[in-house]
Amino acid sequence: MPKHVIVLFGASIWLAFSNTGFAKPITLESPEKKASVLLSLAKGQPQWELDYNGHKVLKSSRLGLLLGEAWQGGFEVLGAETASADSIWKPVWGRCSEVRDHYNELTWKLLEKQGAKRRLDIVVRAYDAGVAIRYRLHGEGNVQLEADETRFAFTGDYTCWSANGERPNIGPVKLSEYKGSQFPLTVRVADDCYASVLEAAIFDHAFSQPKRIGPTEFQFAFHNKNEKGGELALPAETSWRVVLLGQTPGDLLTGNVMLNLNPPNVLKDSSWVKPGLAMWDWRAWGGKGDDGFVYNLDMASWRRMIDFASKHGIEYLVLDANWYGHEFDAKSDPMTSRDYIVYQPNPNSPKMGTKPAPENGDDSIDVPALIQYGKAHNVGVILYINDVARNNYDFDKTLATYHEWGAAGIKYGFMKRNGQDKVLTTREIVRQCAENQLLCDFHDGPVPPSGDERTYPNYVTREFCHAQADARSSFTPETFCTTVFCNMLAGPLDMCNGFMTLTDLEKERPKVFRPINSTVVAEAARVLITFSGLAYLPDTPESYESKADLFEFIARLPMTWDETRILNGEIGQHITTARRSGRTWYIASCCDETGAELLIDLNFLEEGTAYTATLFEDTEKTHFKTNKESYRVRNISLKKGDRITARLAPGGGHCMIVEIEK
Missing domain, CATH: 2.60.40.1180 (Golgi alpha-mannosidase II)
Incomplete structure (x- = not known):
């Protein structure tokens, strides 16, 4: 429950409009007047402008949605309604133990001038750390989102950086030269003014990407082959189009606008949601112990990792792909343990080989037994699964089986969908996981974070970045120092930092293809800096034991925090997080x-x-x-x-x- 709540609803402002549909512009300011949004109609077309801290950030930019049945004749203003709120709420886990939700809100009520005379509300929230806009559609039946016409036109050709999928971030580059297509898009407007454009509360339709309109003007475009957002049942609301604001790059990381724009926690019982560190078999595969032991995807390796995790208070072990059979084989049953050994014949090829398990072997793969072994040692086991298994087996039954086994969560890979279908499928999987008390982590091009871990706290992280050693490459130090000021503004990242052996890894480990561009202290630092409810530790127990004093820094991290500060920060150059x-x-x-x-x-x-x-x-x-x-x-x-x-x-x-x- 909120510690204190103040909600003030201002008087409805009914604005007279002329036969031309013109109404006076309306300004909405944030509580401390740091940010302000100006709304206006230009020949029936809604527009917005944005100022922050004395700087004009966005010049007049179009607002609106293109629907299956086009709007007729533009809009006229019915009126506006204002509201203010100031409350404090407690997240299940996160960057701070209390979150203040303090904003002013304006609902701008528009009416279609011709045709069916449909209503469109534009809802604007102004926080001191950012502004957000969403659309509210009225009526009955269904409506097709043909396109998002929300634009953001910067007032100058500023330097920018952006997320770039599982590849190095884009930037620094001038807006006029930017060729990316993924939010967040972070912009340096002035030495004391930074802005980042992104999207919050992605629940019902396709997520968005930036599309160039002019040299410094862009549009929110639905991420879909045909740029359509999908079909919504009326009445409906869109996600929030967000501009985070700060005087420094670090300010962008410490605000809570993204969380505050999402609905409260929907889980009746969240006591089982525990953030933490996780041992991980995938990158450790091929590593050698001091006693000659070689790590594989097998019971002996997994038990050894559980023993180490238990000794050091590490909460989880992640079993990655192929524990139930080859991950892309439709016949691989995600509710059974594979009955053969997997190996990699050629270290330079991702292809795996298989061979029969030894006859009368007493160490055959038995994942339910492994989960019980983990429970006995206070270590939860998280299981990999992907679209192939979900599409070919009863997914409800699969998750119920994992719950029955006592698994702690799933890592979901390779969802081959796009647009609204991908968003809705992701939401359904997260909901199903919550019903079965399973944590959830999505890899391989997931739906972007959008503050939704507030609503579903079991959605602890996702690979919305170039994770370390993934995609057969390793990111650079500059990429890390850019990712945290772009991708991480959207929410928790599964970046897989924390190697303690950095010499010749690519020569001995099948799933490390390039040298890791880091130092061991930087690897430890990255585990703290990268905000996530679940941090994968990619190295072997022996690697961590060999640097036990340094590993203590990692092992002690609680992964949920009372307070976070950014003490230093320049995008692409350096960061200090406390x-x-x-x-x-x-x-x-x-x-x-x-x-x-x-x-x-x-x-x-x-x-x-x-x-x-x-x-x-x-x-x-x-x-x-x-x-x-x-x-x-x-x-x-x-x-x-x-x-x-x-x-x-x-x-x-x-x-x-x-x-x-x-």
Whole structure:
């Protein structure tokens, strides 16, 4: 329940309109007047403009939806209704333990001038950290969304960056040269003004992508081959078209606009939803233990990972593809354990080989038994499944079976759908998982995050990025420092950071194809910086044990937080993130290929309290290409107001645990 709620509904404003359908422009300001939206009609066409912190961000831009039955004769204004709200609510998990929802809202009521005289409401919310617009359609029956005509025309040819699927991010590039097609689109309007365009509360129709209209003007276009959004049952509301706003890049990451635009948690019981770290078999495959053990996709390897996870308080183990048979074979039953051994004959090829399990073997694949083994060691098991299995087997029965086995969640891969079908199918899978108390993670081109983890907290993460070592490549340090200011603005990311062995991985592991561009301290830092309800740890237990002091930073991360701050940040260059759990702060920094010297100001610590800090640092010789595994650990005393100079190697990182002195 909200800690406090203030909701004020202003008087309805019924505006007179002339025979030409003209009405005076209306301005909506955010509570502290940082952001303002101007709405107007130009020859019956709705328009909007956006200002922030003294800067004109968007010049006059079109608003509207194109429906199956086109609007006739433009619009006239019926009136407007205002509302304000100020409340605090508690998420099940997230970047902070309390979220303030403080906004002013305007519902602009329009009437079709000719034809059927249909209603269209344009709902605008103004937060101090961003603005959002959605459409409300009235009537009965069904309506086809032919196109979204919402445009955003920037006032200058500014520098921008954007998400780019499972490939390196786009940018820095001028808006006039931008050739991408994926939100978020982050723009530097001025040194003290940053904006990011994206979409919130994607539930009922196709999600959107940016489509160029002019040199610095773009349109929300439905992500579909024919650019149609799908069919909606009336009355209906669209998703929110959002512009996040901040004076620094870090401001974009600390606001809660995306969450606040989504409906509250619909789960009656969320006590079973536990964020956490997860061991993972896929990238560890081929790794060697000190005793000569070689990790495979088998029971011995999985039990070994569970033992390690249990010892270090790691919550989960993820079984990736092929535990129930070849993932793209329609005959592979997702409710049975495979009865053969899989291996990779050629390390340079993704193709797998199979061979019979040893006769009379006492270690045949038995996933239900493995799940019980995990339960006995307080480690949950998450199971891979994909579209092939869902399409060929009863999915309700499959998820009920996983629940009966005691599985903790699913990782869903390779959904071969698009448009509205992909959105609705994803929503149904998340809902079905919630009914069976299963966490949910989507990979391989998922529907973008949109703040929907508020509504379905079991939707803990998704691979809305280039995950480490995925797509047969490894991302660069610059890509990481861009992804966090683009993709991560939409929501939790499954980026799979945390390797502790970085030398010759591509030579021994079938699922690591290129060298990892990082240092071990940067790998630890990335686990904290990348916000996610589920963080996959891609290395072997022995790799983590070999750097036990550094691994302590990762193992202690709670993955749900009381407070988050961005202490430093330049898109594509560097970032410092501080997250608090209780009275302990975890602070991590990463940089691009050039290295960095970052000042970490600890003015947020408690006054009059003595702290001790453990620092995990690159050394003078560390380099993300030539000396990846060199690091040092040291301890210092701290107090409020102290400043730490963090020296990061090229492609490197810096980590700190700051806690009350005992």
